[in-house]
Amino acid sequence: MSLHPTLQPYADAWTHSIEAISELVQPLVEGEWNRRTPCPGWSVRDVVSHVIGMDCEMLGDPRPIHSLPRDLFHVTNEDQRYTEMQVDVRRHHTAPEMTSELEYTIIRRNRQLRNETREPSAKVRGPLGKEQTLEEAMRYRAFDVWVHEQDLRTALNRPGNLDSPGAQIARDELLAGMPKVVAEDAGARPGSAIVLDVHGPLEFMRTVRVDAEGRGSIDGTPSLGPSVSLTLDWETFVRLACGRVTADAVADRIKTEGDPDLTEAILRSFAVTK
Structure with a gap:
């Protein structure tokens, strides 16, 4: 080969x-x-x-x-x-x-x-x-x-x-776009941490962190006090991140905790593919 x-x-x-x-x-x-x-x-x-x-x-x-x-x-x-x-x-x-x-x-x-x-x-x-x-x-x-x-x-x-x-x-391609979604598109404040807990055929947990300069990054280390936690199944994650559905259409498949305004802003900006 x-x-x-x-x-x-x-x-x-x-x-x-x-x-x-x-x-x-x-x-x-x-x-x-x-x-x-x-x-x-x-x-x-x-x-x-x-x-x-x-x-x-x-x-x-x-x-x-x-x-x-x-x-x-x-x-x-x-x-x-x-x-x-x-x-x-x-x-x-x-x-x-x-x-x-x-x-x-x-x-x-x-x-x-x-x-x-x-x-x-x-x-x-x-x-x-x-x-x-x-x-x-x-x-x-x-x-x-x-x-x-x-x-x-x-x-x-x-x-x-x-x-x-x-x-x-x-999974890797979509997760790579999440720091921009959180830090730039949703405008999360410096010091924020957002946990994505995804279950189903592919299971993973990632934390998107916003540093003091407002830049986003993502890693696999859990956050003890996240600003927002989103729990959803893999298929719903894909459909949201690829712009196939709105968060309102799949609200029953997403569990949210934390700052409601930031949660709404993240879900509204969730599409990585444009």
Whole structure:
């Protein structure tokens, strides 16, 4: 295997999730591709189109030349316009066209990964033409594909893989965004400590701390007197942190203790992905 050992977990997680997606959509009849998913504005077809499109970009394929309609309510900024291009260009593709392109893309990406010899620090072209390292690109692909696998599972009522390799990468990716949520977006005061106690298929406890300069950090050490404690299940944590639901919609699945104003501000700002 030529893939750098640091990159192997991301390749394994991507493979696990992309094969799960393929298995989920292979038997779908035409109408099921139009089912609404928790991803704002996107159907099952749209989610799969996004997955295909982003992996085609990892392959270095040219982006489609396509004009977006002006009435897409969920597209409000340039990042979303960039992402939507790969989706909208496939909106009229049939079920066989979708599954065929997905399978072909998986074959090509697997071949690419088998032959990958670059270092994790190698620079590659990311979304919007931003430069990023190969490790960052592969980690985000593993995260993104797992999250969209969960979108599809919700839409198709086929729960599963909440503790898969992709889930563990998603946990780390989402937790990395929590200091910003607490310190910047929710405006927690210096000296605050917020405990996240998550149970279910993935269990963990983390403390987000705000230092004297107002900077946030996160660690696994419990806080004896936190300003806020949030206890929730892993699936709810993911749905909140990925912006799939509002805190009000899942209030019965969240136990809160501590400063009510700060609690409300954190839950209102909980989405890490924008």
